[in-house]
Amino acid sequence: MQALVFWLVYPVLWIISILPFRIFYAVSDFVYFLVYYITGYRKKVVTENLKLVFPEKTDKELFLIRKKFYAHMCDMFLEMIKSLSISNKELKKRFVFTNPEEILRLQEKNKSIVLMCGHYASYEWMIALQLYGIKIKAYGIYKKIKNPYFNKLVKDIRGKFNGELIPTSKATMTITKHEKENRRGIYAMIADQSPKLARSKYWADFMDIKAPVFTGSEKLAREFNMAVIYLNVEKAARGHYVATLINITDAAKKEPPHKITRTYLDLLEKQIKRRPEFYLWTHKRWKHRNTPIPKGSKII
Template sequence: MFLEMIKSISISEKEIEKRFTFTNVEYLRKLESLDKSLVVMLGHYASYEWINALQLYGLKYRTYGIYKKIKNKQFDDLAKRIRGRFGGTLITTNKTTEVILKNREKGILGNYAMIADQSPKLSRARTWVNFMGIKVPVFEGSDRLARKMDMAVVYLHVEKVGRGYYQATLKPITEDAPNEPKHAITRKFVEYLEEQIYNKPEYYLWTHKRWKHRNESIPKNAEIIN
């Protein structure tokens, strides 16, 4: 996976189209016909960095990648080079809401890709979920944004089909986010990701310390997603 991230610096459009294919782009075109922006939720699973290949399918909407700015400028510039290839646009996490609102005011609709299995700082851990049998804090930015701004939501299901080759399928979470119960979008995302990990755990990026707060006391005012 790390070697593939490095390869992302120089891989050609033709090569990435061959190595990272989408099985149901027609479903995404159907969602675009709803005339609302889309949240693509994904985890640290398989070659998730290659989602920027989505921009190569001639879609109507522009693809935006949400990422956390890296303190080291050289590494941050490298991340932007990798993730911003093939016409996609990168947005830092602290600018996400602002950019989406500005785009909506201008009538610009987009596909917003968000890695949703990050672990928040303990001081900001207001929502906890049972993930792989362990209660851990979870970010709910994707959930809140989708419900507040009426965005459709899908899960990016990536399967490794050969050495250096992947197939991605967009699995529906909701087309009517404002009417979803609180936490329902997050719960569905966790279910999809757990299913993939249980099926093929070797393709999950275990090094990103998803369970680093597992032994911490859950605040009394925290919300628990069952």
């Protein structure tokens, strides 16, 4: 059944991916109409999140943010499909890194790098980083897709741009192996999800709301004294993004505990508050906000 689903869907995805951008974004507009007006996908969750985070904004302001968010979300979903056929030249044109020399500097220092990302603007096309003469191999830490055929497709797309995906369940083991073998890597981690309550050992103010946070990126960086960079992505225009690599530290072990995680959250917050329509509001990020903080947990 999984193979049947894949082979029925894949030709449609491929056809969408090779469309000229003008028609491609017209398809995205149609998808937006279906998602926003017909199915109302997670509209209640998005509305609750926006009201929670921006209590000072009027209903009209929140309504406009919500509409812009859904339009952007559909663009980003379609852009993921575009990765099937996009050329290196086109990708580099549409996802521009302003300071790739930051990676080259750390490369000269023989440092592995934790690249901390958020669900903001676009994280699908950050694979363009490998097109800037970077010799260190890039890895994306991801949640494995249940359908093995789609899982392989996503891995193949990353492989086309010299990237590789590591399932979250194997991240620590794989990175440890690489470091023991003196193999340097750039490890991209999206670190703003909501951990399960049973694993919520650390809590922090995120968008002025107390919530559990993941600290795994900092833990790995500290264990192997990696450099840590925040990937600051801005949407410059439809289908065009500008990314800046913001150095958090060259040596994670030298930083006070939790400073890396707190700095990451502050940088992401700054982006969200400036242009909220580009954050992924469909996640139930603050679902544990009214839960008493478990005994033994730390507030960072």
